[in-house]
Amino acid sequence: MLYFKTAGESHGKCLIAIIEGFPAGVFIDTSVINADLKRRQGGMGRGGRMQIEDDCVEILCGIRKNTTLGSPVCLMIKNRDHKIDELPAVTRPRPGHADLSGVIKYHEQDARNILERASARETAARVAAGAVAKILLSSFGIGVFGYVQGIGGITSDKFLNKKDIDIARTIRDKSPLYCIDQDIEGKIMEKIRQTTEKGDSLGGIIEVIAYGLPVGLGNHTQWDMKLDARLAYALMSVQAIKGVELGLGCNAANKVGSEVHDEIFYEKPRQDKLLTGGFKRLTNNAGGIEGGISNGEPIVARAYMKPIPTLKKPLRSVDLLTKEPITATYERSDVCAVPAAAVVCEAMVAFEIARAFLEKFGTDSMDEIKRNYEGYLTSI
């Protein structure tokens, strides 16, 4: 089964992702991984750390002549700012961070020993693993696109159609907010400026769309095989993501069935082209998944990010050693990391979809997977 684990501390030597179950025969262009790493470093609202780092991947194992071998793939991103042993102790836990729960759980008196791993610096490793998954998916015409739908309560009401994704990508990649709605961009930028001045922080909403998928990824037969549940798990695991929904999402609870369910139509397929025609929907309120199985429509997942916990104007806390009231620690921090989180969410969705894809079509070699995939498409 395809999976990955990460290792590494925020100010340790490096971050690592080890991917297991990745097929042999995939050409890995590191510039594709580096482009996503660069994107994760950017976006308006980020702190000083991102000016120090210059994230680049080194592939330590699992490839020969830039092509995967089917063995574990180890990806490394070096930290420039790797002074973990010199950093001061943190005894004033930040509300909203892992500091307090972590020190109690691990019998620590220094929250540094917790925050170094809880920190979202870890997401650089996730983005690298997700980029590798995207390379695999792109060989089958599957794309994954993440963008910022809103920040600090200013939210776009633009509906993104699958056919507009290429244009949206160009807009997103020029936007300092990784947003595709230029009407709200100025307002959000102003809000980030004001919030920074006040010493506060912001959260927001991210949408990830996966397109070009076949019907049949994920499984209805077991709770932990359902693709919607797996995407929710993958997205909720991202630091500061507090809610996930698919398609119409939570809003479906307030509507009647006829307003929610996507009616079924049929279109004759083209004889000369796979993935054309067949069963179709005119709406996609389900967000591309029914019964835990992809239904062939784009998968649309939304993730809700809370505001960053480290505040320049800190909240009240208690010193771990003296137990006296005190304000929480402040150290260099993002004010808003929703754009960066959109890159992380895109990576997590890509990885989970790649996992479901390989479950269905095999994991050993690209040749075998391609044969199975084409056979399946022909049969359906």
Ligand SMILES: Cc1cc2nc3c(=O)[nH]c(=O)nc-3n(C[C@H](O)[C@H](O)[C@H](O)COP(=O)(O)O)c2cc1C
């Ligand atoms: C891309 C990204 C960047 C983040 N940057 C910061 C940061 O600079 N400062 C901070 O306090 N929290 C930051 N966070 C959020 C914390 O990592 C997160 O709130 C913390 O680990 C506690 O986890 P929880 O919010 O999921 O409970 C960031 C999250 C993401 C996804």
